[in-house]
Amino acid sequence: MADQELELFIHSQGERSRLAVASPREVLRDVLVRAGVIKEGDHELLVFVGEWDGAVREPVEVEDGEDQHEPVNVLLTIEALELHHHRHVHVHKCKRVAVEVNFTGHTKRHRFSPATTIGVVTQWARRKFKLDGAAGAEYVLRICGSTKQPRPSEHLGELVDSRTCAICFDLVKEVTPQG
């Protein structure tokens, strides 16, 4: 049981997520090198474990908040990093992603961990704009200046440009099919 291999979901910027299989005693860095996500000598990249959802518990009145998700030491083992629980690993140049969400002429901002799903950012935005409950369920995020509505399971780190570490969304009502 203790040596049972785990499926890990590896996320990095501009790519679809990758699957890696690892044993509990492996060092995370070795797994990431084997998966081709980092190379020997890469020192700029930050590695986060888990999917961060702290923003959904942020009090509504807080403006310009920031997540507290810290990068991990990749020389630790899968077991020590509790990846049997976390499962998701994010490799990114940005420690935080500055997100702006626009709705009805107003803008809310938060500095998210790159390991945050679009689903969490959407929940945060609905709360900030007081669109909780069933009525808010049809509001989704669209990348500013585009028609792209990322899937809720996508991660900010996969979408954001690592040169800017920032992204803008409009909160829009999902179209109901008609006709």
Added chain:
Amino acid sequence: MDKPDQRLFEADLASAAFRAGVQKGYWGLAGTDVLPQQPTWPLRILWIAAVIRTNAPDRYYVQLDSSDYRAVPPTGTFWDPATKSLLEVAKRPKGRPDSRFAKVFRTDWESGRAFYHPYDRVAAKGHPKWTTEQPSLIWDNNHTIVDYLEEIHLLLDCGDYLGR
């Protein structure tokens, strides 16, 4: 030998995005607990989790026809593991009247044989205007079965879902 569309579909079932959904209990391929083996390609039976509602199941099964996958989207509807056939209308998930949920899972169109959604092949073919009305939901060959399942899962997990 498997066909190219079947190989692509099976590769997507092995992808990180699909496996992550399985790990979270959001969806999966129907197992031997409900049918001895999957039907002949291009049909596949999958399950999708639903939020808890009184007297309603915690998951629904769908039968999807994925011929020519990914060039065209799948099509299909709810499936009954008890009868091994399409789920009768009375047992299908119900939504708040006039909601997007109610529209997507409507049963008064095409006899309820497909979902009323741009990711469904039958619905998309019959509604060419949707490409301009819902440009974010135009299926192309970068889309996978995960996009399809995530749309259905979101609806079954939302406040507009009332139960069965």
